[in-house]
Amino acid sequence: xxxxxxxxxxxxxxxxxxxxxxxxxxxxxxxxxxxxxxxxxxxxxxxxxxxxxxxxxxxxxxxxxxxxxxxxxxxxxxxxxxxxxxxxxxxxxxxxxxxxxxxxxxxxxxxxxxxxxxxxxxxxxxxxxxxxxxxxxx
Amino acid sequence: xxxxxxxxxxxxxxxxxxxxxxxxxxxxxxxxxxxxxxxxxxxxxxxxxxxxxxxxxxxxxxxxxxxxxxxxxxxxxxxxxxxxxxxxxxxxxxxxxxxxxxxxxxxxxxxxxxxxxxxxxxxxxxxxxxxxxxxxxxxxxxxxxxxxxxxxxxxxxxxxxxxxxxxxxxxxxxxxxxxxxxxxxxxxxxxxxxxxxxxxxxxxxxxxxxxxxxxxxxxxxxxxxxxxxxxxxxxxxxxxxxxxxxxxxxxxxxxxxxxxxxxxxxxxxxxxxxxxxxxxxxxxxxxxxxxxxxxxxxxxxxxxxxxxxxxxxxxxxxxxxxxxxxxxxxxxxxxxxxxxxxxxxxxxxxxxxxxxxxxxxxxxxxxxxxxxxxxxxxxxxxxxxxxxxxxxxxxxxxxxxxxxxxxxxxxxxxxxxxx
Numbered sequence: 001x002x003x004x005x006x007x008x009x010x011x012x013x014x015x016x017x018x019x020x021x022x023x024x025x026x027x028x029x030x031x032x033x034x035x036x037x038x039x040x041x042x043x044x045x046x047x048x049x050x051x052x053x054x055x056x057x058x059x060x061x062x063x064x065x066x067x068x069x070x071x072x073x074x075x076x077x078x079x080x081x082x083x084x085x086x087x088x089x090x091x092x093x094x095x096x097x098x099x100x101x102x103x104x105x106x107x108x109x110x111x112x113x114x115x116x117x118x119x120x121x122x123x124x125x126x127x128x129x130x131x132x133x134x135x136x137x138x
Numbered sequence: 139x140x141x142x143x144x145x146x147x148x149x150x151x152x153x154x155x156x157x158x159x160x161x162x163x164x165x166x167x168x169x170x171x172x173x174x175x176x177x178x179x180x181x182x183x184x185x186x187x188x189x190x191x192x193x194x195x196x197x198x199x200x201x202x203x204x205x206x207x208x209x210x211x212x213x214x215x216x217x218x219x220x221x222x223x224x225x226x227x228x229x230x231x232x233x234x235x236x237x238x239x240x241x242x243x244x245x246x247x248x249x250x251x252x253x254x255x256x257x258x259x260x261x262x263x264x265x266x267x268x269x270x271x272x273x274x275x276x277x278x279x280x281x282x283x284x285x286x287x288x289x290x291x292x293x294x295x296x297x298x299x300x301x302x303x304x305x306x307x308x309x310x311x312x313x314x315x316x317x318x319x320x321x322x323x324x325x326x327x328x329x330x331x332x333x334x335x336x337x338x339x340x341x342x343x344x345x346x347x348x349x350x351x352x353x354x355x356x357x358x359x360x361x362x363x364x365x366x367x368x369x370x371x372x373x374x375x376x377x378x379x380x381x382x383x384x385x386x387x388x389x390x391x392x393x394x395x396x397x398x399x400x401x402x403x404x405x406x407x408x409x410x411x412x413x414x415x416x417x418x419x420x421x422x423x424x425x426x427x428x429x430x431x432x433x434x435x436x437x438x439x440x441x442x443x444x445x446x447x448x449x450x451x452x453x454x455x456x457x458x459x460x461x462x463x464x465x466x467x468x469x470x471x472x473x474x475x476x477x478x479x480x481x482x483x484x485x486x487x488x489x490x491x492x493x494x495x496x497x498x499x500x501x502x503x504x505x506x507x508x509x510x511x512x513x514x515x516x517x518x519x520x521x522x523x524x525x526x527x528x529x530x531x532x533x534x535x536x537x538x539x540x541x542x543x544x545x546x547x548x549x550x551x552x553x554x555x556x557x
Contacts, residue, residue, distance in 0.1 A: 038331075046326070046333065049243075050274045064507070077425060080507045081458075088556040089299045091193050092236060093292040094248055094265065094279065095324070095335075114177065 022071050022121050024135040029116045032056070035134045041076045043119060045086070047096035058099035059111055059120035067105065071121050074137040191238045197297040199230025199552035209538035216533050217548050218311050220256060228255030230304065230552055234295055236265070244271040252295055264295075264317055275326045282319050286337060286365050289376040289419035289432050291316070297554030301428060301453050301462050301502045303512040304550060307531050308447035308468035308494060309434040313415060315345035315356050332370040339363050351394035357385040359410070376419035376432070383410040384438060401482045411439040428453040428462070441476035441483035443491045445469070451498075458504035466496045466516075473526065485536070494530030495520040509555045517547045 024040055026032050031054050035043070042048060043058055050056060061068035069080050078086070090096045102108045105126050112120040113130040122131070202225045203217050214222040220229045236250040250265035267281030284292045288309060293299050304310075320341015327334050340363075345356045363380030386408040392399045419432035433448040446469055453462030469492065476487035500514030521530035521542050528534065529541050 042333075048274075055243075079425065081504050081510075082423075082425065084507050084556060085299050088193075088195065088296050089293050091238075092195065092234070092250065092296045092299075094250075094267070094269065094283075097191065097238070110176070 022067065022074060022123060022137045023127060023133045024075075024119065024121050024137065025112055025127070025131040025133055026119050027113055027116045028130050028132050030118075030132065031116070032119065032134060037075060037135065037137070040135055044072070044099060045076060047090070055117050057115060057118045059108060059118055060099040060101045061105070061108065061121070062101045062103065067121075067123065071137065189240050192235065193238070193557070194233070194235040195296045195298060195554070195556045196233040197231060197295075197552055197554045198227075199297075199303060199550060200225050200227050201230050201303075201548065201550045202226060203532075203546055203548040205532065205541050205544045205546045207539060207541055207544060209533050211537070215529070215538050215541060217546075218307055218531050221548060228258075230550060231255035232295055233259075234264075245269065254295075277324045278321065279324075280321045282317055283322060283339070283341075284316055285318050285361075285380070286339070286363065286378060287313055287316075287380060287415050288378065288417045288434050289421070289430075296556060297512075297552060298508070298510055298556040301460055301512070302451075302464065302498070302500060303514045303552045306432075306447075306449040306451075306464060306466045306498070307516075308466040308496070309417070309432055309449055310447075311531065312434065312436050312445055312447055312468075314347050315343055315358060317345075318343040318358070318361055320361065332368055334369075335367045337365050337367075350388075350391060352390040354386060354388060354390060358382045358413075359385070363415075372422055372424040374421040374423075376417070376421075378415075378417050380415045382413045382415075384413045385409050385411070397482060401480075405440055405479045406482050406486060408438070408440055408442070411442070413438045426455050428455070428460070441479045441487045443470035443472040443476070443487055445490075445492060453502075460502040460504075462498075462500050462502065464496075464498040464500070466494075466498065468492045468494045468531070489534045489536050491526055491528055492530060493521055493523070493526055493528045494518055496530075505553075508557055509553065512550070512552045512554065514550050515547055516550075517545060519545070 024035065032051060043051065043056070044060070048056065048058070061071065072078050072080070072083055087098045102111055102120070105122060108120045108122060109126055109128060109131070112118045113128070119134070127133070201221050203221055203223055205215050206223050207215060209215050214224070216222055232252060232254040234250060234252045236248065238246055238248045240246050246269050248265055248267055248269065249263060251261045252264045253259040253261045263282060264284050265282060267279045267283055269277055269279045271277050286292050290300060290305055291310070294305050294310060297303070318339070318341035320339055322337060322339035325336045327336070341361050342359045343361065345358065347354050347356060359382065361380070361382040363378065365376065365378035368375045388407045389399050389402045391397065392402055414437050415435070417432060417434040420430070422429040430451045431449065433446065435444070435446045437444040447467070449464055449466040451462060451464035453460050470490070473487045473491045477484045496516050496518045498514055498516040500512060503511045505511055518530050519542065521528050522540065527540065529538060532541055532546060
C-alpha cells in the first residue's frame with residue numbers, strides 16, 4: 001500500500017519535473033564559480049575565451065535544436081534569426097566566431113564532463129554526476 | 139543425481155569461463171574502451187572542424203527604377219550609375235565566401251572573397267589577413283581589409299544582417315573606395331554595464347574606378363582611422379573618423395571628354411588632397427522594434443564638394459514579418475568655392491554635387507533562419523532648389539534633364555542568405 005502511494009505521488013511530481021528549465025554546467029573539476037545571467041550572456045555572445053583568467057571552451061547545442069533556442073531566449077532574449085544576424089555580422093567582419101556546436105545532448109554532457117575548461121548547458125533531466133551547475137535558467 | 143543434473147554439470151563447467159568473462163572487472167574495461175574510442179572519434183572530427191571554418195552569404199536581387207525619361211545622349215537615366223528603368227538581375231546579386239583557419243589559440247588567417255553580378259561575378263578578395271590576439275581583449279590584424287567608414291560598411295554585402303534590400307544610398311554610396319592594405323588594432327573593453335570596441339587602423343590603397351568616361355585610379359595614402367562601437371542593453375552607438383590623402387589623375391579623361399590635357403591637370407586632378415570621412419550612428423533593437431539612424435560626411439580638399447548623408451529608419455517585427463520605413467537625405471556644399479579653381483573644376487564640382495531626400499517603404503520576411511526575402515520601394519524628392527539643380531543620386535543634370543517631376547522611385551526585391 002505504501003509502495004503504491006509513493007508511486008502515486010512520484011507520478012504527480014513528474015509533470016513538474018518535465019517543465020524544468022536549462023542549467024549552465026561545467027565539470028566538477030572546473031575552476032569556474034557561479035555566474036549570473038549577464039555573465040552567461042557575455043560568455044556566449046562576446047566570444048570570450050577566458051573567464052577570471054581561466055581558459056574556457058564554450059559549447060553550444062546544434063543550430064536548429066529547440067534546446068538551443070530556449071537557452072538563448074532565456075539567457076539573452078534573442079531569437080534564432082536575431083542570433084544568426086548577429087553572428088553573420090561578427091563572422092564577416094572578422095570580429096569573432098560562434099561557440100563550438102556539439103552533436104546532441106549526450107555529446108554535450110560527455111564533453112563538459114571530460115573537459116575542465118568547458119562550459120555548456122543541459123536540461124534538468126540530463127544532469128549527471130560529474131557536472132556542476134553554474135546557473136539555473138527559468 | 140538425475141540424468142538432467144548430470145548433463146547440466148558439464149554444461150555449467152563449460153559455461154564457467156564465459157561467465158567469468160562477464161565479471162564486473164571486464165565490463166568496466168569494455169566500457170572504458172568504448173568511451174576512449176568515442177572520444178578519439180570526437181577529437182578527430184573536432185580537430186578538423188576546429189581548424190578550418192567556412193562561412194558564406196548570398197543575395198539574389200532584382201531592381202529597376204521607374205523614370206523612363208532619357209539622358210541627353212539617349213541612354214536610360216541611371217540610379218547610382220547602375221540601375222536603369224529596365225529590370226536588372228545583376229546589380230544587387232552577389233555571393234561571398236569566407237575561409238578562416240586557426241593557426242593557434244591566438245592566431246588565425248582569414249580570406250573572404252566577394253563576387254558581384256554587376257562585375258560579372260569576377261571574384262575579388264575583400265579580406266585577406268592574419269589575426270593575432272595580443273591579449274584576451276586586444277587583437278591586431280594585418281593584410282587586406284574592408285574599411286570601417288560607416289556603421290554598416292564592413293558587412294554591407296551581407297544583406298541578411300540588416301532589414302533593407304540595400305543600405306541607404308545617401309550614406310553608403312558616397313565613398314568610391316572600400317578596401318585597404320594595412321594594419322588594424324581592436325580593443326574590447328567594458329566600462330560598467332557598457333561594452334566597447336575601439337578600433338584604429340592605418341594603411342593605403344589604390345582603387346580603380348570605372349564610373350567616369352575613362353578608367354581612373356584613386357591613390358589613397360596616409361590612410362588612418364579610428365572608430366568606437368558601444369553597446370548597452372538594446373542600444374548600440376557608433377562613432378568614426380578617418381583621414382587620408384587622395385591622389386587622382388584625371389588627365390586620361392582628355393580623350394573621352396574632348397578637353398585639353400592641360401585643363402585636366404592640377405587643380406582638377408587631385409594631388410594628395412586631404413580627405414576626411416566621418417560618421418555618427420545609433421541602433422536600437424529590443425527584439426520587436428528596430429531603430430537605426432546615422433549621419434555621414436565626406437570632405438576632399440579641392441573642387442570636390444563636401445557631401446553629407448543621413449537616414450532614420452524604424453521597423454517592427456511581427457513574427458517573421460518586418461515592415462520598415464526609412465527617411466534619407468543627402469546634400470553637398472562647396473560647389474561655389476570651386477568656381478575659383480577654373481571652369482573645368484567648377485563643372486566637375488557641379489556634376490558631383492548631390493541633393494536628395496527619400497522615403498523608403500519595405501517589408502522583410504524571414505523565410506527560415508538564415509534566409510530572408512525583402513521587397514522595398516524608395517521614392518526620391520527635393521533634389522533641386524533655386525540655388526542648385528541636381529538629379530540627386532541619378533544621372534546628373536549636366537547629362538540629363540531634370541527628373542524630379544517624374545517622382546523617381548527605385549524598386550528592389552531580394553533574397554538574402556547567410557550560411
